[in-house]
Amino acid sequence: xxxxxxxxxxxxxxxxxxxxxxxxxxxxxxxxxxxxxxxxxxxxxxxxxxxxxxxxxxxxxxxxxxxxxxxxxxxxxxxxxxxxx
Numbered sequence: 001x002x003x004x005x006x007x008x009x010x011x012x013x014x015x016x017x018x019x020x021x022x023x024x025x026x027x028x029x030x031x032x033x034x035x036x037x038x039x040x041x042x043x044x045x046x047x048x049x050x051x052x053x054x055x056x057x058x059x060x061x062x063x064x065x066x067x068x069x070x071x072x073x074x075x076x077x078x079x080x081x082x083x084x085x
Contacts, residue, residue: 012064026057
């Protein structure tokens, strides 16, 4: 019987810890190398959405709110397509 992965979409303000949560969910730790790049400042490191999977989860990490001038419909469509896979 095929198992169904839980799909998780992380979104929120820049610097709120989305990529850190994504690393913990996929790797289970924060040891290097990180799968999702993180920053310690007010400028985010995520410049586009990123998707990674393990045996339990599919996690999509998104650009932080306030980091880019606008979220385009193309960006949202790309996230939707990856969540449906």
